[in-house]
Amino acid sequence: MRHLKLISDDTHIPFVKFRRIAVAFSLLVIAASVALFFARGLNFGIDFKGGIMIEIATDGPADLTQLRATMGGLGLGEVQIQEFGQADDVLIRIPSPAEGGEAASQEVVNTVRAALDDVVVEYRRVEVVGPQVSGELVRSGVIAVVLAMALMLVYIWFRFEWQFSLGAIVSLVHDVFATIGILCILQIEFNLQMIAAILTIVGYSMNDTVIVYDRVRENLRKYKKMDLAELVDLSINQTLSRTVITSGTTLLALLALFVFGGEVLRGFTFAMIFGILVGTYSSIFIAAPVILAVGVSRDWSGNTTGKTAEGKSGAKA
């Protein structure tokens, strides 16, 4: 039985040659994401906007028209009603009352419950986030993402050279922007889980970038005279099979989660699937070219002699 090989053992794809196109494309994506963020905005969930979310199970397929009429009559502002996964499962979103603070939100929940009691079989979920807490959640979410990126950079800086650190941050920022862009386009609800998704994407993309950088560093020590562009290409090709297989298994697991993991997790898994794809792309087409652009010092102190001969035996270039 022959083993499955998605990538043949000896590839020589000139990734570096595509870097101008890739960088132009990525700049376009980032610009579009920024524009979308301001023009269309993220669909913030109640975690960050405050408000009330009620998921109800109805007896048989829900009559959304009737529900809208009932809810509309309560005068609660812009109420959103949508089917959630199944026909007898409905998600209702109600904005925070403009006045009266936290106590007013509880009043709204009571009003809604009184109005819906006839059609509801089960209150599957009731979430109320007051304005005070939602503000704090926004703050801690932003801090978490920024802090995670900063710490990883410090780690990379510590383990590699500053040029690598720069390459890593550029590709991470790229991934985060692209993910936010797609969330803006599809208007997928941006909730607390999305912060977790973004941090996972950041972690995964960093992981991918580090693997390529590790090989670049190793090759820098091995081939002291090789042209940097050639060396980066070699490193990407050497790690390509691993990159594709690991992305493959991770995507398989995430796809299972996306299809079978239930409605609550769907947005979260979608963001991660997208992020893994973008992260894989960016570690090949963005992170590596950045090192090319800024150049690296090839004088690795403490590792000067004795490696070249051993290195040559493993070389395929």
Add this chain to the structure above:
Amino acid sequence: MLHFESWKITLIVLLCAAGLAYSAPNFVPRDSLEGVPGWLPNQQINLGLDLRGGSYMLLEVDTSSLIQDRLQSLVNDVRAALRSERILYTGLGIRNSEVTVRITQPDDVQKAREAIDGVGTTVAGNVFSAVPERDIAVSVNGQNITVVLTEPAIVARTQSAVQQSIEIVRRRIDELGTTEPVIQQQGTSRILVQVPGLDDPQRLKELLGQTAKMNFRLVSNAMSGEQALATRTVPTGTEILFMAESPDVPVLVERRIMVGGDRLVDAQPAFDQQTGAPVVNFRFDSTGARQFGEVTRTSVGRPFAIVLDGKVISAPVIREPIMGGSGQISGNFTVQAANDLAILLRAGALPAPLNVLEERTVGPGLGADSIAAGEIAAVIGSVAVVAFMIASYGFFGVLAVVALTLNMAMIFAVLSVLQATLTLPGIAGIVLTIGMAVDANVLIYERIREEIAAGKSPVPAIETGYNRALSSILDANITTLISAAILFQMGSGPVRGFAVTLGIGIITSVFTAYTVNRLMLSVWIRHRRPKTIYL
């Protein structure tokens, strides 16, 4: 690299065995673990509220009402102090969180200042300050005297109010008969409440939403509530309150509290012996009983209002003196309402209202559905990854799958032993780990392939593969671990559960995919001594 000392082998095998043993309880029904002796693994993973159903609430003690209450009593104290010194004053009241008063005679100002100063006390419990701190600060401006609450006084008052609230919230929740509620302080004035597995979360909210300040006061006989409402003037020392049952029926009650709710020692739901309606029977302590006896003796024939949180529950007419210290409240209750009122009265009043800042309630149905969906996704994800790994690496893929299985067992074992909480995003974290955990194996195997392609013989190729891949594996996993650590620090609730499983998964996966895998391979090589390997 492929040589293991025997103590290392023993340690690795023991760790794997422990992983299997401690994860085992999760695969049998919970009630079958009852008979398992304590020295055997018998703990199951703690499911989060989003999986088992329940209520999460973040409450905040309303400090402004706390301060307002304190200022009100300060006004009373100042009034009493000035009266006992026979100082004339005007305009005593609360303005912008200050108590202000104007002393009529300029000569009296100094005396008044001293008298008012005497009203204050020292703030208890501050061990760090050498000089005991006063709870009020008095300042004089001409004939005007201003009293403010000092910062330490507010802090101390908030702190004790939060402590007291936690105790009362606990008593109220305990009455619901739920298991393992979590009630803890967060920050300076917040209380976190987590109650798993409630059938009726709404009831919990109703119980926590009431301050339950109760008192007994006489209904004024100067005029009726309707008259007072119509004339818009109330006689001194009285106020208009409304009936709890019918909010548009006014009752004119005296401000003076005859018996306070803090005198209650017991309250029980019962049924009225004549009408059969649900009622609440209560009993006072000895002081309360004496006060109650005194009022009922002197005011026979007058209606007596039972006031709860500013609303009149009922105002029965006193027919005869009640000397025994116990009585009955009837107020058109349902059985549940009578039950809840009894709970509230027994648990005592909150020092200040609690605001619900955040509430997340998950019904048991959604929780069960989420678990089922998570399980299906995990099984299908695993099958896909297993098939992919075996197709890609053959026998070596099988080794990776064994490592993956051990990894899953260890994640469950660590979650069980630490009693960490598994949430729905936590399940997502596990499924994600299934996909990412094989990365270490992929890195190693790809490296071995390269070395073989470069002409190395199997054993050196494998050794180099493990050696070279290690730094990549560590770098890659440490970066993801940083993400998980920060999520754990900053995240709340379910998201934190994701960070927990992701973090545990990273650590166990390095152990299983690198160390355990290497051990298995070294055993295989020693037995087979392969001349070539097919990878």
